[in-house]
C-alpha cells in the first residue's frame with residue numbers, strides 16, 4: 001500500500017467517512033509525495049459511493065482546511081477539455097512521511113525541489129461535527145427501518161438529559177415511540193422519548209406490542 005493511501009486511511013484529519021473515502025480515492029492516484037492525483041469528480045464519486053455534488057462540496061472543504069490543493073494542471077492538459085479531470089495534490093505534512101529521503105529522491109529525479117517542513121506544515125485537527133439542521137430525515141440505509149436520523153436521536157437524548165424518562169437510568173439508552181412505530185407512530189421529537197433498554201423491553205412485553213429500539 002502506498003504511503004499516501006496509508007496516510008489518508010489512518011492519519012489525515014478528516015471530518016467524517018465521506019471525506020476519508022474521497023481522500024483515499026485521491027491518494028490511490030497520487031505519487032509517493034502525495035502530488036499528481038489526476039481524477040475526475042465522477043471517478044472520485046464512484047470510489048466514495050457518493051454523488052458528484054457531494055464530492056465537489058467535500059473537495060472544497062478539504063481544500064479549505066489545507067488537506068489538498070489543486071495540483072499542476074499541466075498533468076492533464078493533453079486530455080480532452082470537455083471531460084478533463086483535475087490534478088490534485090495531497091498536502092501530506094512533512095513530519096508524517098516515514099521516509100522523506102526516498103520521497104525527495106523521487107522528486108529530484110522528476111526535477112522537482114525537495115519537500116520541506118515549510119512547504120508541508122502540520123495540519124489542523126478535523127473540525128468537530130456540526131449538528132445537522134435536517135432533524136428527522138433519513139440519513140442512510142441503516143436508518144431505513146425507523147428513519148430516525150442521528151441528529152434527531154441526539155436531540156431527544158439531549159432533551160431528556162441522557163436519562164431514561166421512566167426510571168432515570170443513564171445507561172443503555174434507546175429511543176421509544178410513544179405512539180408505537182408499528183401502529184403508525186411517526187418519527188417526531190414529540191413522539192419520541194428516551195427509555196433505557198430494560199424499560200423499553202418491559203413496555204414492549206406488557207402493553208404496546210413490539211417496538212423499534214435501534
Ligand SMILES: [Zn+2]
Nearest residue numbers: 164167196199
Ligand atoms: Zn428505565
